[in-house]
Amino acid sequence: MKCRVCGQKAVVNMRQHKLALCKDHFLEWIPEQTERFIEKYKMFTREEKVLVAVSGGKDSLSLWDILQRLGVQADGLYICLGIDDQRAPIGEGLSYSSESQRLTEKFAAERSLKLHIVDVQKEYGATIPQFALKSHRGRGKPCSVCGLVKRHVMNRIARDFGYDVLATGHNLDDEAAVLFGNTLTWAGEYLLRQGPVLPGTPGLARKVKPLCRIYEREMLAYALLRGIEYIYDECPFSFGSTSIYYKQLLNRLESDRPGAKQSFYLSFLEARKSGLFAEREEIQAELHLCPNCGQPTSAPGLCSFCRMMSR
Amino acid sequence: MVKLILRKQEYEVRPGMTLQDALKKNNILPEGVLCTRDGELITEDEILKDGDVIKLIAAISGG
Numbered sequence: 083m084k085c086r087v088c089g090q091k092a093v094v095n096m097r098q099h100k101l102a103l104c105k106d107h108f109l110e111w112i113p114e115q116t117e118r119f120i121e122k123y124k125m126f127t128r129e130e131k132v133l134v135a136v137s138g139g140k141d142s143l144s145l146w147d148i149l150q151r152l153g154v155q156a157d158g159l160y161i162c163l164g165i166d167d168q169r170a171p172i173g174e175g176l177s178y179s180s181e182s183q184r185l186t187e188k189f190a191a192e193r194s195l196k197l198h199i200v201d202v203q204k205e206y207g208a209t210i211p212q213f214a215l216k217s218h219r220g221r222g223k224p225c226s227v228c229g230l231v232k233r234h235v236m237n238r239i240a241r242d243f244g245y246d247v248l249a250t251g252h253n254l255d256d257e258a259a260v261l262f263g264n265t266l267t268w269a270g271e272y273l274l275r276q277g278p279v280l281p282g283t284p285g286l287a288r289k290v291k292p293l294c295r296i297y298e299r300e301m302l303a304y305a306l307l308r309g310i311e312y313i314y315d316e317c318p319f320s321f322g323s324t325s326i327y328y329k330q331l332l333n334r335l336e337s338d339r340p341g342a343k344q345s346f347y348l349s350f351l352e353a354r355k356s357g358l359f360a361e362r363e364e365i366q367a368e369l370h371l372c373p374n375c376g377q378p379t380s381a382p383g384l385c386s387f388c389r390m391m392s393r
Numbered sequence: 394m395v396k397l398i399l400r401k402q403e404y405e406v407r408p409g410m411t412l413q414d415a416l417k418k419n420n421i422l423p424e425g426v427l428c429t430r431d432g433e434l435i436t437e438d439e440i441l442k443d444g445d446v447i448k449l450i451a452a453i454s455g456g
Binding site: 303 | 424433452
C-alpha cells in the first residue's frame with residue numbers, strides 16, 4: 083500500500099477516509115486535522131489559555147504534543163488517583179497511577195512544559211478506590227467516583243489558575259461509545275450535553291475535545307510514530323467496562339462498514355444541530371452554585387463532590 | 394510459521410497470507426489493533442513471510 087501523497091510505503095491505512103499515508107505525511111495530517119476541528123467547532127482562539135487534562139495515556143499526551151506543535155499555549159494537569167494494579171506481581175513496581183504520573187512528568191520535562199499535579203489522596207484524604215468504598219456511587223466500582231473527582235479537580239484548577247478552556251483527549255471512539263450507550267437508554271439530558279464543545283458557565287471553564295473526530299486507532303498510530311511514551315496498561319478497573327464493550331461492538335460494525343463510527347457520531351451532531359433535542363439554554367438556566375466549592379451544580383445545596391466529601 | 398503476539402497471547406499462521414487474512418483467521422478485528430514488524434508499523438495488505446513476528450498493539454482504552 084502506498085502513501086497517497088508521496089507514493090512511498092504507507093504505514094497507516096484509514097479505510098473510513100480511503101486514505102493511506104506514510105509516516106511523515108501521517109504525522110503532518112493528524113495535527114492538520116486537529117487544527118481543522120478546533121476551528122470548525124470554535125473550540126478556542128490563540129489568545130486563550132488552555133489546560134490539557136493528561137492521564138499518561140496515548141490520547142491525552144498526543145493531544146498535548148499536537149497543541150504544542152500548533153503553537154497553542156497549553157499547560158497540563160495530571161490528577162493522581164491513587165490506583166494501583168492489584169493483579170501486578172508484587173515488587174515489579176507496576177502501579178497504574180505512579181507509572182502514568184512518571185510518564186506524564188517525563189513528557190512535560192522533555193518539552194519544558196508546565197504541568198499541574200493534583201494528588202487526590204494528599205488533597206482530599208483518600209484515593210479513588212478508598213472513596214469508592216465509602217460512597218454509594220457506582221456500587222463499589224470506582225469509575226463513577228473517579229469521574230466525579232476528576233471533573234471537580236479539572237474545574238477547580240482551570241478556575242483557580244485562570245484557564246479559559248479545558249481540553250481533554252477524547253477521540254471519536256470514546257465519543258461514539260458514549261453516544262451508543264446514551265442512545266440505548268435514550269438518556270436525553272446526556273445526549274444534549276455531548277459534543278465537541280461544552281460551553282463554559284460562571285465558575286466552569288469551557289470544555290473541548292480537539293480529537294473528537296479522530297479514530298482511536300489513528301491516535302495510537304500517532305503516539306507510536308511520534309515516539310511518545312505512554313502507559314499501555316489499562317486502568318485495572320476498566321476491565322469488563324461497558325465503554326470498552328461498546329467500542330468493541332462499534333469496531334465490529336466498522337469492520338463491515340468502514341466509516342460507520344464516524345457516520346454515527348457526525349449524524350448525531352447534525353441531528354442535534356438541526357433541533358432534534360431541546361435547546362441547551364433550558365438546562366443552563368437551572369444551574370446553581372455549590373455553597374462550599376462554588377462550582378455549578380444542577381440542584382440547590384452542596385454539589386455531588388462536596389456531598390461525597392462531607393460523608 | 395508466522396507468529397502474531399497480542400498482549401500475552403500468541404497466535405501462529407502460515408506464511409504467504411496477508412496480515413488482514415491472518416487477523417481474520419484469529420478473530421482479531423483490524424480496527425482494534427495496529428501491527429508492527431521489527432518495530433515498524435505495517436498495513437493490512439502486507440504479505441507475511443516465514444519467521445515474521447508481528448506484534449499487535451491494542452488501540453482500545455478507557456473505562
